[in-house]
Amino acid sequence: MKIGFIGLGIMGRPMAKNLLKAGYDLVVYDKFAPLDDVVAAGAKAGTSNQDVAAQSDVIITMLPNSPHVKEAILGKAGVIDGAKAGAIVVDMSSIAPAASQEIGAALKARGVTMLDAPVSGGEPKAIDGTLAIMVGGDAAAFETVKPILEKMGSSVVLAGEIGAGNVTKLANQIIVALNIAAVSEAFVLATKAGVKPETVFNAIKGGLAGSTVMNAKVPMMLAGNFAPGFRIELHVKDLQNALDTAHALHVPVPLTANVMETMQALTLEGLSTSDHSAIVRHYEKLAQAEVRA
Ligand code: NAD
Numbered sequence: 382m383k384i385g386f387i388g389l390g391i392m393g394r395p396m397a398k399n400l401l402k403a404g405y406d407l408v409v410y411d412k413f414a415p416l417d418d419v420v421a422a423g424a425k426a427g428t429s430n431q432d433v434a435a436q437s438d439v440i441i442t443m444l445p446n447s448p449h450v451k452e453a454i455l456g457k458a459g460v461i462d463g464a465k466a467g468a469i470v471v472d473m474s475s476i477a478p479a480a481s482q483e484i485g486a487a488l489k490a491r492g493v494t495m496l497d498a499p500v501s502g503g504e505p506k507a508i509d510g511t512l513a514i515m516v517g518g519d520a521a522a523f524e525t526v527k528p529i530l531e532k533m534g535s536s537v538v539l540a541g542e543i544g545a546g547n548v549t550k551l552a553n554q555i556i557v558a559l560n561i562a563a564v565s566e567a568f569v570l571a572t573k574a575g576v577k578p579e580t581v582f583n584a585i586k587g588g589l590a591g592s593t594v595m596n597a598k599v600p601m602m603l604a605g606n607f608a609p610g611f612r613i614e615l616h617v618k619d620l621q622n623a624l625d626t627a628h629a630l631h632v633p634v635p636l637t638a639n640v641m642e643t644m645q646a647l648t649l650e651g652l653s654t655s656d657h658s659a660i661v662r663h664y665e666k667l668a669q670a671e672v673r674a
Contacts, residue, residue, distance in 0.1 A: 382406070384529065385437030387430055387453055387460070388474070389414050392500070393443030395508040396473070396533045398422050403532040408436045412453075430454070434463030434470075439526055442472045446618050447480035454484050466492030469522050471530070473514070475499040475615075477622040478544035478551070479629070481517065485543040494522040497543055498530065499550035503611055511535040515553075517545030551626060554619040558640045558657065560594040565661035565672075568602065573670040579603055598658040603674040610656035617644050617653070 382405070386397040389411040401407055401423045409419050410427035420426050427433035430453045434440050440460055444450050450472055454460040460470060470488055472481065472495065481497035488495045496518035506512045512534035516523055523539045530537045540549045567590075571581045582599045585591060601607065620641045627634040643663045652659050665671050 382439060382529075383408065383437050385410070385427065385433035385440040385460075386419075386424070386443070387411070387427075387433055387440065388443035388449075389416065389419055390443065390445075391504050392473075392507045394419060395504070396441075396443060396512075397424065399507075399510045399533050400529065405529070405532070408433050429458040429463075430456075430460050431458040431463035434460040434468070435465070436463075438465075438468055439529060440464060440468060440470045441529075442470065442474060444472075444474045445615075446474070447476040447622070450474050450476050451480065451484060455487055461488060461491060461493070464488070464491065464493045468493050469526055470495040471498050471526055472496070473498045473500055475550050475554070475619055475622075476547055478517075478547040478626055481547050482544045485518070494519050495543060496522055496526065497546040499546050500534065501550065501553050502534075507533070514538070515540050515546045515549040517541055517547065517549075518543045547622075548626070551619065551623040554616065555623055555634070555637050557594055558616060558620060558644075558660075559636050560592055561598055561657055561660045562640045562643065562664075564595050564599060565602070565664040568599065568661065568672045569664040569668045569670055572672050573668050577674075578672045579674050601656060601658040602661045602672045605671075605673055607652070607655040607659040607662070609654065610658070612654050613644055613647055613657050613659060614653040616657045617641070617648065620644065 384405050384407050386409045397419050407424040408427045409424045410433045416426045485495035496516050498514050498516040500512040500514050502512040510533055513536040514530050514534040516539050540546055568578045572578050623637055
């Protein structure tokens with residue numbers, strides 16, 4: 382089975398390398414990023430999204446957002462122009478569920494099946510091949526590509542029809558953002574009230590308030606290290622998709638809206654490329670107290 386891999390950014394590059402390590406035959410393409418190290422690791426370089434699709438049975442895309450995926454798949458010299466009938470497109474980008482459904486329908490009209498399969502876990506888990514992968518789409522296509530996804534992730538779950546993977550990812554992104562905001566508010570209060578934040582962390586991390594987010598982000602806050610990780614600008618993109626999806630269904634999401642406005646303020650302060658743990662900086666500014674070890 383020949384796999385095409387499009388989008389060799391922070392996430393796509395290590396994911397593609399894990400497929401090469403597992404012995405898959407890969408053809409790769411990125412519109413802007415260099416392909417050299419992936420080619421050195423054994424991949425063939427494609428010349429366009431169309432070219433990659435024409436050479437592949439399964440085409441994986443790992444791109445920033447809905448417009449990029451639309452362009453790569455439906456745009457000029459796109460995947461849709463090269464893909465053979467019977468091919469499977471697996472879009473692993475985090476995009477709007479409605480966009481997944483639209484692109485999936487266009488591909489279906491050409492006999493190509495699309496799954497949306499966004500991931501959670503960030504660059505370290507992309508490198509380790511231990512991502513959580515949440516998938517939407519046809520069950521038979523899911524079973525066909527599952528062994529491939531298992532080379533990139535330790536959890537691979539079919540969540541429902543096309544778009545369900547990205548709905549699940551939006552839920553994930555809401556919970557992560559609000560968890561960081563809650564941790565920030567609580568740790569700023571504790572610091573201002575005179576208790577060392579590292580003491581608070583050690584006292585509560587094993588209890589009900591403990592979380593993967595707390596374990597990953599509090600040490601970054603204590604060190605004042607806001608190097609990404611997951612950039613605020615990407616989280617803004619995800620929350621915008623969450624707000625759009627919620628509002629299309631008239632679902633009020635007041636907490637999501639609140640943390641989105643916090644991220645807007647941080648963007649104005651020049652922190653859009655900082656890690657999302659920098660949400661604490663907003664609360665620190667409000668309270669005039671810094672959460673540092
Ligand atoms: P990135 O910006 O590092 O990589 C995206 C790549 O897509 C770039 O190399 C870019 O050149 C390429 N690209 C853009 N448009 C293209 C086109 N039309 N044709 C071909 N290539 C094109 O982004 P990333 O951090 O790898 O994230 C990719 C996706 O994964 C995003 O949706 C992101 O939200 C999601 N994600 C990221 C993380 C993370 O920690 N970085 C974690 C989980 C999920």
